[in-house]
Amino acid sequence: MKQLTVPFIPDLPPGSPLDLVGSKLDQLPAxxxxxxxxxxxxxxxxxxxxxxxxxxxxxxxxxxEEENVLARYRNTNDPVYKxxxxxxxxxxxxxxxxxxxxxxxxxxxxxxxxxxRHNRKLLPAxxxxxxxxxxxLKVLNHGRTGKAWELTLRIPASVFTEHQLENFSxxxxxxxxxKCGDDLPExxxxxxxxIEAPEPDFHRPxxxxxxxxx
Numbered sequence: 001m002k003q004l005t006v007p008f009i010p011d012l013p014p015g016s017p018l019d020l021v022g023s024k025l026d027q028l029p030a031x032x033x034x035x036x037x038x039x040x041x042x043x044x045x046x047x048x049x050x051x052x053x054x055x056x057x058x059x060x061x062x063x064x065e066e067e068n069v070l071a072r073y074r075n076t077n078d079p080v081y082k083x084x085x086x087x088x089x090x091x092x093x094x095x096x097x098x099x100x101x102x103x104x105x106x107x108x109x110x111x112x113x114x115x116x117r118h119n120r121k122l123l124p125a126x127x128x129x130x131x132x133x134x135x136x137l138k139v140l141n142h143g144r145t146g147k148a149w150e151l152t153l154r155i156p157a158s159v160f161t162e163h164q165l166e167n168f169s170x171x172x173x174x175x176x177x178x179k180c181g182d183d184l185p186e187x188x189x190x191x192x193x194x195i196e197a198p199e200p201d202f203h204r205p206x207x208x209x210x211x212x213x214x
Contacts, residue, residue, distance in 0.1 A: 002193045002209035004031065008169060009052045009059065018134035022152040025050040025061040033179050035194040042186040043067055047086070047179040049192070053168040053213055058155040062086040064105070067146040068184050069137065071106045076125040080104040082183040086151060090175035091205060092163060098175070098205055099160060105149045107133030113162055117203035123161060130156050174208035 009024055030048040045066035052059045069084045081087070083104035091098035100120070102110040111128050114120030132154040140146050157165040165171075177192040180202070189200040193209035 004051070004175075004209060004211045006058075006168070006211060006213045007052050008214045009054050012054050012059070018132060018152050018154060021059050021154060022061055022134060022150070025052060025059060025152065028052060030063070031177070031192060033177055033190045033192045035191045036188070037191070037195055037197070038189050038200045040186075042188070044188055044190065045179055047190055049086070049177050056157050056167050058153075058157075058168065060088060060153045060155060062151045062179075063148070064150070064179065065140065065146055065148045066181070066184075066188075067186065068181075069105060069147045069149065070181060070184050071104055073104055073108050074106065075108065076128050077110045077122045078108060080108050080110050081180050083108075084149070084181050084184065085179070087178040087180065087202060088175065089178070089202065089205070089208065090173050090211065091208065092160075092165075092171060092173045096205070097162070098208075099162075100203070101131075101155070103133065103151060103153065105135060105137060105151060107135045107151065107153075109133075111159070116205075117201070123159075127159055127161055130159050168213040171213045173211040173213070174205065175211050176202070176208050178202050 030050045033047040050061045073080045085104045087102045089100045097115045111123045112120040134152045137149040179190040195207040
């Protein structure tokens with residue numbers, strides 16, 4: 001099982017601009033999302049993420065390079081997984097139920113909670129609106145094709161409404177990180193922690209990795 005230790009950023013006060021958050025995350029080692037169990041021979045994106053926590057929030061940054069970028073959905077809890085999308089699933093302790101946070105390259109969020117793919121509830125837009133995002137998109141140059149985009153998120157502890165979290169210090173969790181794009185010209189499904197399933201399915205908590213918060 002893969003393990004991830006999430007560092008604490010002590011000198012990042014609440015309310016810090018997200019560009020400052022992003023620069024702090026850039027100083028930390030990034031983890032690659034490169035397990036492609038359902039690859040069909042097409043070009044796979046280059047994806048990495050960095051996760052840290054502060055006084056009362058998670059800080060998460062994705063860096064993506066891919067041939068095509070799709071960004072259609074703009075309303076909370078839209079099916080953003082059909083766009084160029086990154087995802088973060090997490091369950092706390094040994095609990096069966098988990099949160100699925102899915103965000104397209106515009107920063108549009110879908111957030112649900114439940115024990116499996118079928119028994120889930122979407123969290124209210126008023127809760128999801130507490131998540132802050134900063135997105136950047138650019139065209140690759142120097143002879144390289146495709147596009148690069150970055151997404152920085154501040155996820156307050158209060159967003160995890162099924163738990164009474166004040167901070168993350170010392171918590172043990174399980175989770176996974178993904179990149180997908182169901183409606184792209186070349187659909188792809190990448191995971192941080194490998195999944196063994198006959199067809200694309202991110203809702204497989206039995207394949208979550210271990211997450212420890214420093």
